[in-house]
Amino acid sequence: MFLVNLEKTLGRYSLFLGRVSAILLLLLLVNVFYDVLMRYAFNDVSIAMQELEWHLYSAIFLLGIPFGIQVGSHVRVDLFYERVTLRQKAWIDLIGTLVFLMPFVLLVGWYGIGFAHEAYALGETSGDPGGLPARWIIKSVIPVAFFSMAVSGLAMILRCINALRGVSDAGFDTQSPQH
Amino acid sequence: MIGIIMFFVALVLLLFGFPVAFTFGGVALIFGVFAEGMDMFAFMPFRIQSYMENTVMMAVPLFIFMGIVLQKTQLAEQLLEAMGKLFGSVRGGLAISTILVGTLLAASTGVVGASVVAMGLISLPVMMKYKYSKSLACGTICASGTLGQIIPPSIILIILGDVLGIPVGDLFHAALLPGFVLIGAYIVYILIVTWLNPEAAPAIPHDESMGSRKEQVLDALKAIVPPLALVLIVLGSIFTGIATPTESSALGGVGAVILSLLYRQFSFKMLIDSATETVKVTAMVFAILMGATAFSMAFSYTGGDAIVEEVLLNLPGEKWGFIILSMVAILVLGFFIDFVEIAFIIVPILAPVADMLGINMVWFAILIAMNLQTSFLTPPFGFSLFYLKGVAPSSIRTMDIYRGVVPFILLQIAVLISILLFPDFYGMG
Amino acid sequence: ADGKVYRLTMAETWNANFPIFGDAPRNMARIADEMSGGRLKITIDSANKHKAPLGVFDLVRSGQYDMGHSASYYWKGKVPNTLYFTTMPFGMTTPEQYGWFYYGGGQSLMNKVYEPFGLLSFPGGNTGNQMGGWFQKEINSVEDLQGLKMRIPGFAGEVLAKLGAKPTNIASGELFTALERRTIDALEWVGPSLDLRMGFHKIAPYYYTGWHEPATELQFLVNARTWKKLPDDLREILRTAMRVSSYDMYIQSYHESAENWATMKQEFPDIQVKTFPESVMKAMYKANQELLAEKASEDPLAKEILDSQAEYLAKARVWTNISDRAYLDSLDNLED
Ligand code: NA
Ligand code: NA
Numbered sequence: 030m031f032l033v034n035l036e037k038t039l040g041r042y043s044l045f046l047g048r049v050s051a052i053l054l055l056l057l058l059v060n061v062f063y064d065v066l067m068r069y070a071f072n073d074v075s076i077a078m079q080e081l082e083w084h085l086y087s088a089i090f091l092l093g094i095p096f097g098i099q100v101g102s103h104v105r106v107d108l109f110y111e112r113v114t115l116r117q118k119a120w121i122d123l124i125g126t127l128v129f130l131m132p133f134v135l136l137v138g139w140y141g142i143g144f145a146h147e148a149y150a151l152g153e154t155s156g157d158p159g160g161l162p163a164r165w166i167i168k169s170v171i172p173v174a175f176f177s178m179a180v181s182g183l184a185m186i187l188r189c190i191n192a193l194r195g196v197s198d199a200g201f202d203t204q205s206p207q208h
Numbered sequence: 209m210i211g212i213i214m215f216f217v218a219l220v221l222l223l224f225g226f227p228v229a230f231t232f233g234g235v236a237l238i239f240g241v242f243a244e245g246m247d248m249f250a251f252m253p254f255r256i257q258s259y260m261e262n263t264v265m266m267a268v269p270l271f272i273f274m275g276i277v278l279q280k281t282q283l284a285e286q287l288l289e290a291m292g293k294l295f296g297s298v299r300g301g302l303a304i305s306t307i308l309v310g311t312l313l314a315a316s317t318g319v320v321g322a323s324v325v326a327m328g329l330i331s332l333p334v335m336m337k338y339k340y341s342k343s344l345a346c347g348t349i350c351a352s353g354t355l356g357q358i359i360p361p362s363i364i365l366i367i368l369g370d371v372l373g374i375p376v377g378d379l380f381h382a383a384l385l386p387g388f389v390l391i392g393a394y395i396v397y398i399l400i401v402t403w404l405n406p407e408a409a410p411a412i413p414h415d416e417s418m419g420s421r422k423e424q425v426l427d428a429l430k431a432i433v434p435p436l437a438l439v440l441i442v443l444g445s446i447f448t449g450i451a452t453p454t455e456s457s458a459l460g461g462v463g464a465v466i467l468s469l470l471y472r473q474f475s476f477k478m479l480i481d482s483a484t485e486t487v488k489v490t491a492m493v494f495a496i497l498m499g500a501t502a503f504s505m506a507f508s509y510t511g512g513d514a515i516v517e518e519v520l521l522n523l524p525g526e527k528w529g530f531i532i533l534s535m536v537a538i539l540v541l542g543f544f545i546d547f548v549e550i551a552f553i554i555v556p557i558l559a560p561v562a563d564m565l566g567i568n569m570v571w572f573a574i575l576i577a578m579n580l581q582t583s584f585l586t587p588p589f590g591f592s593l594f595y596l597k598g599v600a601p602s603s604i605r606t607m608d609i610y611r612g613v614v615p616f617i618l619l620q621i622a623v624l625i626s627i628l629l630f631p632d633f634y635g636m637g
Numbered sequence: 638a639d640g641k642v643y644r645l646t647m648a649e650t651w652n653a654n655f656p657i658f659g660d661a662p663r664n665m666a667r668i669a670d671e672m673s674g675g676r677l678k679i680t681i682d683s684a685n686k687h688k689a690p691l692g693v694f695d696l697v698r699s700g701q702y703d704m705g706h707s708a709s710y711y712w713k714g715k716v717p718n719t720l721y722f723t724t725m726p727f728g729m730t731t732p733e734q735y736g737w738f739y740y741g742g743g744q745s746l747m748n749k750v751y752e753p754f755g756l757l758s759f760p761g762g763n764t765g766n767q768m769g770g771w772f773q774k775e776i777n778s779v780e781d782l783q784g785l786k787m788r789i790p791g792f793a794g795e796v797l798a799k800l801g802a803k804p805t806n807i808a809s810g811e812l813f814t815a816l817e818r819r820t821i822d823a824l825e826w827v828g829p830s831l832d833l834r835m836g837f838h839k840i841a842p843y844y845y846t847g848w849h850e851p852a853t854e855l856q857f858l859v860n861a862r863t864w865k866k867l868p869d870d871l872r873e874i875l876r877t878a879m880r881v882s883s884y885d886m887y888i889q890s891y892h893e894s895a896e897n898w899a900t901m902k903q904e905f906p907d908i909q910v911k912t913f914p915e916s917v918m919k920a921m922y923k924a925n926q927e928l929l930a931e932k933a934s935e936d937p938l939a940k941e942i943l944d945s946q947a948e949y950l951a952k953a954r955v956w957t958n959i960s961d962r963a964y965l966d967s968l969d970n971l972e973d
Contacts (some may be wrong), residue, residue: 045778050491051483053258056267061458065451068820072784074803079487087260089269093491094498102488103227103495104598106588110225118225125226128235133502136237137252144253147695154211155713156805158795166715167260171253250701253687263808295844366810371654375836411937449818501688508686552685556654 032187033197038098038185046177048097050089057085076159091174098130098181108157115201116193123189128180137174153166211512213304214239218503219588228594229492232499240506243335248509255501259494264363268322269490270457271313274438275326276482276489277464281473283434284330284336286394291429292338292412293424300402300409302338303348306331310352314359314387316442320442320584321493324353324592328599329489342604344401347612350585350592351394351619357581359387360455361446364580368573370558382570385628385634386578391620401615424599444521490494494597495561497589516541520557527565533557533629535579539621542583550580571636575627582620585613639802645863645870647704648697649888650690650711653683656831657890661762661855662669662706665882672874679704697858698754705858706761709747710791715754717932718750722852723943726793726925727947731763731852731887735955738854739874741949759879761855764887765894769845769913770825771816771837776913779920788812788824792928816840818934826850829897838905846919847913849929855886878930 060082067073097103110118147153149165191197212538218235240248259265279285291305295582298304306327313323321515327349357364369376400411442460445451451459454479459558469473506514555576562572584592587610596609627634647666647961651658666679682702683692693705694712709722722743729737737743738760751758771788776782783801787794794804807815807824815821817840826832838844857879864872913921933940 047487048489051480054273054486054490055479056462057266058270058273058458061266061455062462065455065459068803068805069450072786072803074624074786074805076804079806081264083261086266086269089487090490090494091256091260092486094350094495094587095490097491097495098227102492102598103229104492104594105225105227106222106597107225107241109223111602111605116968121226121797122223125224125230125234129226129237130230133333133499134228134248135236136249137233137256137502140250141253141256143250143699144257144695147699150583151715156711157806158792158798160714167258168253171256175793199649205585247701250699251687251689251696254687254692255695257692258688260928264810361811361814366813369836370834371652373834375834375839377817377836377839444813447818449815449820452807452815452820454808454811505688513686523786552653552683616857 035188038186043095043099043181046092050093053085053089076157077127077161080161088170091170095181096175119189119192125183126182134175134178138172141172210510211507218439229495229499230501234426236502237504243510265378267319267454267457270461271322271326272489274460274464275329276485279329280478280482281468286431287435288334289426294428299400302335303409304395305399306348310355310570312439312576314355320354323593324383324595325489325599328352328596342608343612344408346609347616349615350596351616354581354584354592358383364577371551371555372569372573390623433469491597496594538579547580571631578624585617643677646679646702647679648687648693648702650693650707652685661882662887665878669874669878677871697860700860703860703863707856709856718938722747724850727922729950731765734852738948742945757833757859759857760883761857761882762817764853764890767847767850769847770823771841772823773841774845786821797922828894830903838908842909844908844910938953
């Protein structure tokens with residue numbers, strides 16, 4: 030039961046990131062619309078607002094990836110996967126997560142820390158007049174996102190273990206979300 | 209050599225069905241660390257940053273959002289159904305409508321991920337509803353979604369212009385006719401298929417409730433107006449200089465929300481749900497890009513790029529042999545390395561030879577662009593195929609998509625050959 | 638000297654096969670290799686391989702690469718004082734600036750800026766005077782700059798912003814469409830050699846002469862640990878190779894610009910070449926001096942660099958006037 034609860038708790042964290050991303054997306058729409066309107070109608074351009082566009086856009090896709098792992102929206106080649114039993118799927122996901130996903134996201138996350146820290150230590154800002162300060166904030170989204178992917182990966186491992194122990198098959202009946 | 213082995217290992221491992229993005233990332237990690245050590249991955253944050261600062265890619269979430277709102281408010285469905293009805297008894301009407309909508313999207317973006325996904329969201333459910341053959345529907349969407357590569361504005365043409373030293377405007381101009389011929393070829397193909405096999409793309413069934421022909425036309429017009437207005441906003445804002453192509457995708461998103469208000473389909477729940485769906489799909493697209501960039505990093509830092517260079521340097525030095533072999537080489541490489549790499553690494557090796565042989569560089573550039581567009585469709589590593597799979601309902605299998613794109617790949621090759629043989633017709637003699 | 642072969646890696650900001658800019662590091666590597674009898678081997682990775690055109694500073698600092706080829710002003714957001722070692726609006730011409738770098742204290746000031754970051758920076762080739770950019774409308778007065786939407790990054794953008802212009806960010810892939818459709822009114826790129834490749838001459842009528850980048854100097858970056866590891870003779874060879882290839886790039890740029898200008902005038906006689914009127918130049922100069930005074934008041938090292946540049950410029954310009962300018966002026970109207 031502990032593992033099932035832990036899996037749910039970790040899952041809630043990823044869902045929270047999805048919610049954050051969704052709100053950032055709506056802000057991005059408003060941001061770009063505002064910039065176009067100001068430039069065209071009022072002949073006014075703000076470099077800071079223009080830079081905010083890519084800050085928002087990159088936070089959306091980076092924070093969205095751990096959310097995507099949680100809700101199973103990452104695309105698979107299913108020539109084989111769709112034909113196997115639930116237990117076999119759980120094995121594939123378990124091994125895939127341990128061998129591919131976890132090492133990859135942890136290593137990138139680890140180098141992401143140094144990357145963001147460098148920007149913090151230098152006090153890096155935008156090089157353009159009126160641009161956004163504190164580049165370390167957006168750069169630190171990289172390690173945050175990749176360690177969050179590891180959290181989602183951990184939830185996936187638990188999900189596979191729970192499925193293999195036969196205590197819960199949650200997550201395997203809802204692969205590939207529908208639109 | 210490691211790069212080649214890595215490629216085949218990834219190919220086999222992908223078949224197990226673990227998510228594509230992380231299979232790429234994991235394989236890159238294992239081979240990269242084995243050959244070069246962990247430190248290679250210190251490059252990853254820089255590679256990720258290059259996507260973060262690439263504001264052209266911002267069109268991906270924004271167009272996806274527009275597509276999802278149009279889908280959730282059923283405005284897209286009404287548009288496609290109306291267009292399908294307008295074509296009346298013509299079978300394949302929905303597929304042709306899809307191609308036309310894809311053309312309009314292509315004229316506002318050059319980002320394949322944005323087009324394929326938006327099209328997958330807008331037209332796949334409708335074609336499924338009317339019992340289209342899965343593979344025909346998927347092939348049509350993938351192919352229409354890659355039109356953005358050849359129809360200006362197009363990223364690949366801009367990059368090729370830069371690499372080959374040809375003004376971008378000249379390439380945009382030269383790409384128009386080949387683009388339209390390609391679209392024409394798609395439509396003719398749909399007509400032939402539906403004539404040979406009516407089951408593949410049934411006409412929208414006629415029933416009494418649909419009223420007279422005149423009423424149908426009126427209904428169709430009514431349904432076309434809102435999405436058409438949206439298209440006009442998107443294209444019009446680019447054309448009049450109100451917005452850049454990327455910004456126009458945000459205007460499209462805002463416009464879709466306004467339409468939902470006008471048609472009383474708006475709710476905050478719909479807005480948040482659409483945003484959440486958009487995040488899922490966007491994350492899927494970018495996760496693949498993250499995995500692929502790790503993969504291409506491992507490929508080039510373990511010497512893969514050197515091998516490719518060597519092969520190309522041994523191409524024959526006589527006009528037709530050179531052109532045919534270089535086209536084949538690009539097509540084959542397109543199976544597994546991305547088009548930016550091809551443009552920057554391969555093209556500069558070929559360009560001086562082409563120049564020496566007196567080949568018209570604009571013509572050469574269009575041939576390459578057409579060829580690279582095809583590489584988005586070629587299994588197993590065609591990005592369009594992954595993107596569509598990512599948004600398709602689970603009843604659509606990978607095999608349906610693979611089967612569906614084959615005829616379109618052949619069509620593209622046919623058009624490519626026609627440009628090769630009849631440059632005068634295309635104004636590039 | 639020992640027979641050991643030193644293999645260095647270098648990251649350049651440019652994409653593979655980028656003309657002129659990319660030739661400088663390749664010449665450097667070739668010269669170093671030959672002078673050292675093969676003991677110094679430098680391999681160059683382009684931006685399309687490392688994907689970090691504006692990350693070269695970090696890549697060399699962390700030791701991922703031993704060397705870099707880039708431009709100092711790109712690091713302005715990381716280390717503000719790096720701004721002054723590329724070119725400055727209304728600043729020195731190329732020979733004047735080389736005089737400052739090699740004999741007027743410029744190199745040691747550059748060392749002072751880069752040393753704390755474990756880096757060495759050397760001049761890396763000069764483009765010569767860059768053009769002021771492509772404009773959709775004529776600039777006849779300072780009022781014409783009001784609300785002018787221009788793609789002009791960095792310090793020069795700051796100068797124009799002070800006069801009411803609106804520096805605008807546009808992705809390079811969308812620049813052509815943006816200028817053609819008048820989403821922006823103007824943009825600056827490089828000069829005839831690279832501008833014509835972008836096709837701007839087909840969509841904007843006015844090509845203004847330069848004011849903001851009179852002598853753009855590129856840069857060789859070297860990781861200090863790498864430098865320390867090299868034996869004395871290889872250091873000297875490297876230093877010489879960098880200096881020779883930089884000088885060569887300046888000459889190559891000069892040659893290519895002359896060629897391209899001739900071609901451009903011949904093939905596109907409709908391009909209207911303009912110089913900003915005196916009133917506009919004066920306003921820009923004033924804004925520039927005010928901004929420089931601000932920078933100098935904020936940071937003592939910035940003040941030291943700016944004072945050194947101003948002093949050197951004052952002295953060198955007198956000589957430029959009496960030598961080159963007097964010579965050129967005296968040639969005017971000879972044919973009448
Ligand atoms: Na396009
Ligand atoms: Na492919």
